[in-house]
Amino acid sequence: MGESKKLLEAFKLFDAANAQDPNTEVVEGKEYAKELLYAQRMTDTLSRFEPNASEALQLTARCQHICRWEIPRESYEMNRVGYLKWRQDLKKFHAEKASTLLKEVGYDEKTIERVHFLLLKKQLKKDEETQTLEDVICLVFLQYYYEPFLVKHDDAKMISILQKTWKKMSPKGQDSALQLTFSKKGAALLSKAMAS
Template sequence: MSLPTAFEKALAQIDEVHSQDPKKITPAGSRGPIPYELHYAQKMTAYLQKRHATASEPLRLAIRAQHLRRWEVPRSSYPMTKAGYLQWRASLKKRQAAQAREICLASGYAEVEAERVASLIRKEDLKNDEETQVLEDVACLVFLDDQFEEFERDLGDEEKVVGILKKTWGKMSEGGHKLALEISMSERTKALVEKSLAT
């Protein structure tokens, strides 16, 4: 029996962390509830397979670790303003990148490989780095597929929702756009997406 590779060890450790998320979700067709962040990570991996089936190991790990221990830093821990939101997001990226880097090093990756995973999670050089753009596409796709309907209900402001959809669309590449249009959406969501693309 062969020993696990660095990738297998890192992936298992990342998922072990996700399994500690106290929030549970029961996805359609599942046998029972699972930790939300584990569900999210699995959705990220599934969309990566559609977007870039031959992705490198660092990108596959960055995709899987994007929300590492996110539940430990709730949005409410920062001011409920646009500036507070941006500070929260920036802090999360740094924190999650540092934790993923440590997991990669502990799993046997070299410093340069572990730092590449961290760089992707921080979304550095987004406009010029193809792998960072793939990660951004995948995150937007999971938002649209898995989170948008609840987000839209909670926000309750159609104008703001349309604006957020336009920003989300603007972050994505043509490859991301193609997959986004293939997502099965409710009539309400489809109408909002069409409105955002028409304005």
Template sequence: MTRLSRTLAAIDDANAADPDREGGVPAAELYGQRMSAELDRLFPDASEELRIAARGQHIERWTSPRSAWPEGREGYLAWRRDLGAYHARRVGEIMAAEGYTAEAVERVGRMIRKEGIKRDPEVQALEDVICFTFLRWYFRLFAEGRDAGGLERIVAKTARKMSAEARARALAEFALPEPFAAAFRG
């Protein structure tokens, strides 16, 4: 077993404690595996650090539920910022235990915290993978019960986070109805 495979397995082990299940599988573990599959499909030559960041991007997310934070945009942004720091720290602990350098741990942490989005190709690649995973596996359920205007704003924000190449690929791969498709063309 390689250091990378041990690291990914340790992330899966941590996520196996998720009490939420999807098809009988811990939801966080399944999410990490879906992220890895999407990364392999979109970026088959991804670095080891990017592979670790993709798998661990939501490590133990259930331990900090959104409901524990204040309502509204400020509460949401604080929750996301604190989660990013927590995820980076937890993945860093696993990496350090497997002998990765401090530089590699910090690199993965920057990716998970999304530092350098739109400037750092690997941070952007991770964001593109996150968006594809959302669109492929979670969008339909997320959209249920939401008002059309709010959903349009969320889709537009998702599209803005993606690279131009990823937006074009999303248009080709997903049957996005208007006005959602327009957000990916813009």
């Protein structure tokens, strides 16, 4: 993937914002700001999955969860309606935050609008880049967050989550997911989810 000067500058601003995350994750003994680590995982996964990704898609992957902690899940009703409202508000929040930083870097309106469009996940299954972004999100979840999730939820809930994840992915995304390494339980649940 090509890296323009502007792209690197935008990454720097996105990363500086995400480095403020008070939530942390420890990987191999090193502590990271949670959303900064997530953003880097998104970029790494995109570069493997779609090495020729456009600049707008690279930007979107890097800022997909920008400053997510500022709108905590607990500030919404703890039910399905509350969850969906939270997700919708987050998309708009990420899109606005990203647009402000991209203007600061000097990106043109067309690029900013495209990042905004992708962050809102418009035309999933129809727009190729929206679909690629969704595939990368699902792959990052499966590679880094799925196994820790297994400990917190029962099998029925995990199978439901896996089925929803699988449904959002393209055949290319699904093929990539099958190349990932899972624990014995993780692999068994994934097989169950795909079978039912």
